Amino acid sequence: MLTERQRLILNAIVDDYIRSAEPVGSRSISKRGDVGFSPATIRNEMADLEELGFLEQPHTSAGRVPSTKGYRYYVDHLIKGTQYEGSELSVMRSLLTDHMSHMEQVLQHAALVLSNLTNYTSILLGPETVSTSLKHFNLVPLDASNAVAIIVTNTGHVEHRTITLPHGLSMSGMEKVVNILNAKLAGVPIIRLKSRLYSEVGQELARHVDEYEQLLGVLENALSGDEDESRIFLSGTTNMLTQPEFKDMDKVKTILDLLDEAPAIMKLFHDLPSGIQVRIGSENDFEAFNDCSLITATYAVDGQAFGTIGILGPTRMEYSKVISLIDLLSKDISVRLGRWYK
Amino acid sequence: MLTERQRLILNAIVDDYIRSAEPVGSRSISKRGDVGFSPATIRNEMADLEELGFLEQPHTSAGRVPSTKGYRYYVDHLIKGTQYEGSELSVMRSLLTDHMSHMEQVLQHAALVLSNLTNYTSILLGPETVSTSLKHFNLVPLDASNAVAIIVTNTGHVEHRTITLPHGLSMSGMEKVVNILNAKLAGVPIIRLKSRLYSEVGQELARHVDEYEQLLGVLENALSGDEDESRIFLSGTTNMLTQPEFKDMDKVKTILDLLDEAPAIMKLFHDLPSGIQVRIGSENDFEAFNDCSLITATYAVDGQAFGTIGILGPTRMEYSKVISLIDLLSKDISVRLGRWYK
């Protein structure tokens, strides 16, 4: 357990380092108003804190830098209870008031606002496929052999896909197909659609359609969504470039490249408990992101878990500010989507 | 006019500089097999070429670097007729053989292949809105007050948008709306849709629907597409980071940020003649891209202009290779889309 003075000093060091991005020495925090001790005393404490693993020294005769453990203690115990910065709060409110017509727009816009306000990278995840189910299916004929398949989920998400129909499927045949699918598949979770398609729809289709095998194949294709790809909304990826810790091009490139890949992002976000979560540096078990911290919050609509909001930045991140912003935004999105949902 | 020897030397310098990214001296090109003159002679010629504006010297006692004019002469007169690199050619062929179901997929995939093969940034533009027209319109009811509007264009592009319908619009009313819209608007260019909506559809609608004013507003909204946003397919933007000339973070950030903005890209691509086009450095009148070259090719489907393929890289770009690749790919896409089109 840390003494009160140690906590004070640790807090000062982390704050200073977050501001300046440079190792902080005993003198500089002694000169700050809030720690009324001489450099010598502070040096002693700093040595102790280093021994305990909260601080690190790039080299002898340099100042101290917070370790992952140091940041961890900072966010867990030292951050002053969510101190909303009034101005930015109202800015966000005003930026989010545009009326928007569908979920994707809300999320993409929120991502933009968030990255602009923080100067970090924002990552928003839409509804998990696990918790979405089919609400409605439809086919709109284009010409003799092509049609657009429309898939509407219970989360209000709409997708379309052009498909090629088997030869000789009549207008009324198509209507029957649509009816059968809706009857059998409405309410079924997206991830179960394929198996259900074969187990329940197959025989039924066979009774009404000649080329039902080919049709099944086409439908299977139509019903398997992009999964992850379309859930992800990114913004401000280039903000990484402005951080002094990422002056190394190669490192930045690997990070930016990973952010372009849906699977990498899903891995980064894997296994998050609900509520606000902070993953600091080496805590997120992903080699490339060891110099980054990820702050996430899940949001819910209508009581059930929905998606996730994330901010990715350097470990030297303005935790306090970001946490309060993300907290706020997640609630706001819940409300906003909840309202529009009905 | 340049002498044969000057052309030879200019060619050697540009080639060398493209390879090494460092100022080229007289000795090093004298040692290359293809220019059989002594360094002294070459120096004289280089001085002349500099006076003529084809070369530049970063400072006295450094080698020469091609100027924009130098690159221009190089691509116009010195590049050996499209020398397909056999291996990469076949790689591209094989990468593009996957069967793909719609235009967007083809273009996005082509962008990926192109950026991977070149290590530059690839930018593909889908069909221009000017040349697209409405082929088919449809409404799919979701619930009492919402529906999905489906817009199909003559280029095979499909868009959907969820809209909120006026209260009390019956099923049959909706059918009428769809019929009217299709009758009046099919074949109309996308950019004219709005004006036609008011000039021709208005009265007709008024006769059949009560709340036609509100409906008109909603339809107008539904028919105005994303325009540019959805035409653009980018890939390999982070390849910029690997180029030594872009080691300056600020410069890279401005470029990457611009690439995220549809209007900027449209401005970059403005006013391109058909065929293959090379814009070198300061030639593209866009401050931020003065260190970049843009190579573009338009492609056509069914005889009419369709979209554009572009590669953005440093001025020190492998013009010869990129030009041949882009030439090839543009033709390939034409064929591919043309086939799938029917």
Added chain:
DNA sequence: ATTAGCACTCGATTGGATTGAGTGCTAACG
């Protein structure tokens, strides 16, 4: 017309001295 030779330029590299921000330790102090 070409080229060998040479003096010259100037950025890049090298290495040694200096600086200065930081430390740890010890002894003095309230």
Added chain:
DNA sequence: CGTTAGCACTCAATCCAATCGAGTGCTAAT
């Protein structure tokens, strides 16, 4: 006894002068 002043020490960063070397332009010889 906890705190602090003082001091010797460390080490990256900065500075500076010397040197290097890749390159040039010019001139004179071939």
